[in-house]
Amino acid sequence: MNDRSPQPDDVVGEWLPRSDFSLLRSVAAVILGFVVLTAGAVGSGRLLIWAVGVDSGDALAPGFIAANAGSRLLVAIVAGYMTAAAAPRAPRTHAGMLALVLVFFGVAALGGLVASGQPTDPAWYPVAILVVGSAGVVAGGALRARRRAVRQPRA
DSSP, rough: TTTSSSOOOHHHHHHHHHHHHHHHHHHHHHHHHHHHHHHOOOOOHHHHHHHOOOTTOOOOOOOHHHHHHHHHHHHHHHHHHHHHHHOSSSSHHHHHHHHHHHHHHHHHHHHHHHHHHHSSSSHHHHHHHHHHHHHHHHHHHHHHHHHHHHHOOOO
């Protein structure tokens, strides 16, 4: 056996401390993005409801629907960007993980709406918000990845 080749125990001993921190930072990046996404969506939605003066029993006006979808898109882009910025590596992958978390909770919420028997107005709106949010998160991650690539040219 060659004395220069690393032993498996040495490799694992060096790798584990690094991967623990990296894994923790990856999870924290996705949690950060989820918190930003949730707080931003709730905050922008409440602000729009207050600004427009929508009551809970009112049908949603097309202008409100468009404004809410636009604000959700912006919030999702910011959340994806922040997730990618906080990621230790692979910013697009981390934003993609946030998008998957969003899809998971969005589908669960849609299932709850269907099971409750309380339809939304219009019926396609929750699905559209889910698609807009997921696409925005991925776009925000891609923006950050592009910015990181521009700042760190390849050798």
